Amino acid sequence: MKLLVTGGAGFIGSNFIHYLMKQRPGWKIVNFDALTYAGNPANLTAADDNPDYRFVKGDISNVDEVEQVFASGFDYAVNFAAESHVDRSLYDPGLFFKTNVVGTQILLEQAKKSGVRRFLHVSTDEVYGSLGSDGYFSEESPLAPSSPYAASKASADLICGAYHKTYGFPVIVTRAGNNYGPYQFPEKLIPFFVTKAIRDESLPLYGDGLNVRDWLYVEDHCDGLLTVLEGGTDGGFYNIGGGNEMTNIEITNRILEILGKPKSLITPVKDRPGHDRRYALDCSKIKMELGWEPRTDFADGLVRTAKWYLANEKWWRDILDGAYLEFYEKHYREEDNNRERL
Numbered sequence: 001m002k003l004l005v006t007g008g009a010g011f012i013g014s015n016f017i018h019y020l021m022k023q024r025p026g027w028k029i030v031n032f033d034a035l036t037y038a039g040n041p042a043n044l045t046a047a048d049d050n051p052d053y054r055f056v057k058g059d060i061s062n063v064d065e066v067e068q069v070f071a072s073g074f075d076y077a078v079n080f081a082a083e084s085h086v087d088r089s090l091y092d093p094g095l096f097f098k099t100n101v102v103g104t105q106i107l108l109e110q111a112k113k114s115g116v117r118r119f120l121h122v123s124t125d126e127v128y129g130s131l132g133s134d135g136y137f138s139e140e141s142p143l144a145p146s147s148p149y150a151a152s153k154a155s156a157d158l159i160c161g162a163y164h165k166t167y168g169f170p171v172i173v174t175r176a177g178n179n180y181g182p183y184q185f186p187e188k189l190i191p192f193f194v195t196k197a198i199r200d201e202s203l204p205l206y207g208d209g210l211n212v213r214d215w216l217y218v219e220d221h222c223d224g225l226l227t228v229l230e231g232g233t234d235g236g237f238y239n240i241g242g243g244n245e246m247t248n249i250e251i252t253n254r255i256l257e258i259l260g261k262p263k264s265l266i267t268p269v270k271d272r273p274g275h276d277r278r279y280a281l282d283c284s285k286i287k288m289e290l291g292w293e294p295r296t297d298f299a300d301g302l303v304r305t306a307k308w309y310l311a312n313e314k315w316w317r318d319i320l321d322g323a324y325l326e327f328y329e330k331h332y333r334e335e336d337n338n339r340e341r342l
């Protein structure tokens with residue numbers, strides 16, 4: 001089996017490549033990634049020695065580069081490549097639409113031309129918008145994205161649907177909840193707070209901390225993706241959730257407890273504009289149709305994650321010294337200094 005993974009140097013993509021190497025040894029994997037600030041070759045040092053793995057640097061919004069990579073022919077393509085951080089989408093929405101919308105259409109077009117047997121597009125529960133305290137989003141729920149990030153992902157989902165309806169192209173879309181686990185860039189909530197707590201720095205918690213997310217351990221997500229890739233129905237949409245609804249304040253308290261740090265590190269800060277209150281997924285479709293369920297209990301997954309960051313300090317310190325700092329200095333430094341404390 002020959003597989004193209006786009007965005008495989010990022011958080012979920014690199015975990016997916018590691019997972020495939022364990023679960024499907026012998027599959028030929030090409031990782032096509034632009035190596036933006038979020039793409040980190042250090043996530044894949046273990047894969048570099050594998051003769052079945054090859055890295056190709058390229059941009060999904062560049063037609064020539066995408067055409068070239070598809071020329072070698074693939075059975076499957078899985079698209080992780082995206083601008084993925086909501087906060088960044090508030091500052092540079094144009095980049096999100098270029099990568100996440102135009103890039104996805106270019107990938108679909110070239111995949112179709114080259115005769116890919118199945119294309120899996122990795123999307124997010126953020127396309128559904130915000131929920132009140134009750135109810136769940138099913139695959140039939142209307143799309144109501146709040147942030148430029150979510151709008152760009154919702155647009156890409158619609159393009160995938162149109163490629164199936166119009167051309168009969170074998171594409172499937174998955175929508176997952178918030179992921180956590182090893183190799184997550186330390187600007188996202190859990191690694192952000194874990195790495196700050198390790199350094200005894202304050203943890204800036206948005207608003208009242210009562211925003212709820214459905215947390216999914218990244219290895220469970222990878223397992224769900226492989227299940228859908230091999231057994232899903234073309235043209236289908238599948239929610240993939242962890243079944244772990246948790247408020248941000250609860251997660252923050254648990255992180256401090258695991259690391260043995262005081263609650264006084266928590267500093268409430270002004271909420272982000274358009275901050276969705278609650279996401280929660282109805283995952284009965286993937287369970288009924290494909291028998292998939294998440295395996296990792298949130299308490300275990302969080303301990304494993306915190307331990308990974310403790311054991312891999314060089315990995316995240318290298319990032320904080322480079323990629324993250326540049327963005328932080330440009331957009332957050334002044335804001336942080338003047339931040340309205342709640």
Ligand SMILES: NC(=O)c1ccc[n+]([C@@H]2O[C@H](COP(=O)([O-])OP(=O)(O)OC[C@H]3O[C@@H](n4cnc5c(N)ncnc54)[C@H](O)[C@@H]3O)[C@@H](O)[C@H]2O)c1
Nearest residue numbers: 007009010011012034035036038039059060081082084179
């Ligand atoms: N992280 C989550 O909690 C979560 C949840 C649900 C869905 N998703 C989706 O899963 C996918 C992967 O998320 P992630 O958290 O691993 O993201 P990430 O930001 O860690 O990684 C994104 C990867 O895409 C690459 N990339 C960015 N622009 C590119 C371009 N133009 N061409 C080629 N490569 C490019 C980056 O270099 C990086 O390696 C995204 O599509 C995201 O929307 C993420």
